[in-house]
Amino acid sequence: MMVSGSNSRSQNSPLLKIAAAISLLLITVSPAFAQYYLRGEVKDEKQNTLSNAKILLHSTRYVYYSGSSGSFGILSTRQNDSVTISLEGYQPVGVRLEAGKYQTIVLKMLYSSANLQRNRLVSFTRNMHPEDRNKRTITGETYSSLVENDFVSAKKYPETGCAIHTDKASYSNIRRFLGMNTQVPPDAVRIEELLNYFSFDYTPPPADSIFGFKSYLSDCPWNTQSRLLFLHASARKIDPDKIPPTNLVFLVDVSGSMDMPNRLPLLKSAFKLLVDNLREKDTVSIVVYGSTVGVWLTPTSGIEKDKIRRSIEELYPGGSTPGESGIRTAYRLAKSQYIKGGNNRVILATDGDFNVGQTSEEELEKMITQHQQSGIYLTCLGVGMGNYKDSKLEILAKKGNGNFAYLDNEKEAEKVLVKELTQTLYTVADDAFLNVWLNPAVIKEYRLIGFDNKVNALADSLSEVEGGEVGSGHSLLAMFELVPLSQSFDWGYAKDGLAKVFLSYKLPNDSVRRVTGYTAPVAYTEFMELPECYRFATSVSMFAGLLKNSPYMRNINWNDAAIMADESHNPQDAIQKEFISMIAKAKKIYGNKKKKKQSE
CATH class of the missing domain: 3.40.50.410 (von Willebrand factor, type A domain)
Structure with missing residues (x-):
């Protein structure tokens, strides 16, 4: 009886009553605190994983992001929960996730972004199919493999185009290699960036225009059968008081x-x-x-x-x-x-x-x-x-x-x-590129100097010319080597001019595409009568061609480039004077290499 009485008192103790209440409470509310794991991954339509996709959990309004492999894991109090997944350039999608089920969510790319992801060309002439090459790696450094622009028939392909941009990296990188007394990787040489480095004869455009143009036609120092066409475009300078x-x-x-x-x-x-x-x-x-x-x-x-x-x-x-x-x-x-x-x-x-x-x-x-x-x-x-x-x-x-x-x-x-x-x-024009029509009535063949394309862009049939950003006061010089139909300079019968230039661009923060035009006249100028800056630009192209071991520059040597630069440079311009010293370094480096091979 005493045992029985003792058990009865134990069951009625305050501590047991509290414990029983807590147990009942836990049984009642535990489902509300249950945690479920919602797992999955985010991919695009080509099954490439998408990292950093924004995932909004509807029940809590908390935001999560997919990881570097596109995967995600979210703790939720619900066995089933809905999310909205979004990523710039893709259509947002709402889906319901179920715990215990690994789900793959596919985001569809917006049309405009799909367009942007195509390979883009620096220059473009229809139906050109260069041989495939690989990207070059030089002692741990990487450079995109380039295909030098070849001669094309003006009758068959009269139109070509090139992007306008203000990049100048190639020049200072070449200077670094030569300063270390080493040869320059050929694909590190982008001729248009060397020309960009100098400000050639900047002429302000008309007051109502973003761009102004001029052109010259003259001899080609490395090929007596060719002519050089200089197309020069100058961008407007922003008023310092109006810089945003x-x-x-x-x-x-x-x-x-x-x-x-x-x-x-x-x-x-x-x-x-x-x-x-x-x-x-x-x-x-x-x-x-x-x-x-x-x-x-x-x-x-x-x-x-x-x-x-x-x-x-x-x-x-x-x-x-x-x-x-x-x-x-x-x-x-x-x-x-x-x-x-x-x-x-x-x-x-x-x-x-x-x-x-x-x-x-x-x-x-x-x-x-x-x-x-x-x-x-x-x-x-x-x-x-x-x-x-x-x-x-x-x-x-x-x-x-x-x-x-x-x-x-x-x-x-x-x-x-x-x-x-x-x-x-400070930008004055976006997505800018030149489209040039070269008159087949006077031009047999032509090649654009520089603006060489990457191999993968040329191999992609969907590639388009990629316009560039143009900074305030930029002076662009594009050079063409032309083979005339006749060696005579009496080209006056070409009533449509030597070339027609159309520059397409957008103003910053504006979606409207604008076009401005220019007609290059058939007007020949003796090479030594050209303004000095254009002769200096020619020496820059010769220097770049020698560095690239261009097949089009085999009739010239380092002395030719050095003499031309020395005769045409501005003595007051420290950058032009430095360029002459760079030619001298290159001559020493490349000349020594050739002598070594001959002695072997």
Whole structure:
């Protein structure tokens, strides 16, 4: 009885009653706190994985993102939950996810983005099919393999075209190779970028125009049977008092590979030079990627120069190179500070050696294309040697509606970011390209000098000419080598002129395409009577052709290029004087190589 009585008292104790109540409560409410795992992956229509897709969970309104492999995993209190998945350049999609079931969600690309992802040509002549070649890798550096433009029949293919852009990276990169007493990879030589480096005879366009034109027809120094046609277009200069406010995001590679004097320290010097030109209405932010990815300097007015300089000076290198994450972070920040009608731009500074996340040129091209319609430009500044990825930075700049420069020293940084600041950062025309009709009544054959295409773009039947960004006051010089139908200079019977030029472009932040035209007259000028700058430009083309070992330049040598440059250069122009010294270095490097082969 005592045992029985004891049990009875135990069952009625306050502690047991509380425990029973808690158990009942847990049984009642536990379903509300159950956690389910919703899993899946995001792909495009070609079954390529899509990273960083935005996933909105409807039950909580929380936002998640797909990982680098396109996959995701979300904890939910519901066994079934709905989400909306979106990504720039793709149609958003709403789906219902079920716990325990791995689902693949396919996003369809918007038509405009599908168009943008096609391979783009620098120049285009119909039905040209060059042989396939591979991308070149030189001691860890990568360059897109180029196919030099060949002669084509003017009667069969009278129309050709080329993109206009302000890129100048090839010139300073060549200077770096020659400064190290080494030969230049042929695919690192982009002739149009060498010509861009100089400001040839800038002439302001008419007051009511964005572009002005002029042309010259003369002899060809490397082929007596040919003629040279110079087509010169000058872009309007922005009035300094009317330069719009600027939203700049410095995206700085601070990975371990940047820990060299000609990399991060050089970039820090470059950015501090740029800070001197900032105004109160300008905004600057800094995003870094390396051992971490994040916002180093929150948006700051350009008037706070000391604060910006301190942030730049405190940058330090270390870690891997998650370039993809850095680019995405920079674009998000630029969008958050977007200035309508202003100059919104990300400036990526790196050696281009991405090794975390999306690293291939195809993946990076696809990613940057998604931001192309955002109204945010991308300027790429390349530095370094040995693992410098020229091909990646070139793709990013062109797909990001921007420009591309290579900084080999502090003087070049000052040229790009101080002396030519408006050309580098302020755009007067977007998606600009030339379409040129060459008169078959007087021209037998022609070839465009420079503007050489990448192999993969030529192999793609859907390729289109990719227009470029034109900076304030840019002076473009396009050169054609022509083979006339007659060696006589009496071409006056060609009533349609020598060539008709149509320049197509859009104004910044405008979707309307505009076209301006020019007719090049059949007017011959003796080569020695040309303005000196055009003869100097010819020496630049000869120099580039020799570096590339062009089959079209086999009748000339380094002495020919040096003499022409010396006779036509402006003694007051330090850049032109430096070019003459570069020819001398190249002659020594390439001449020594030839002698060595002969002795063997």
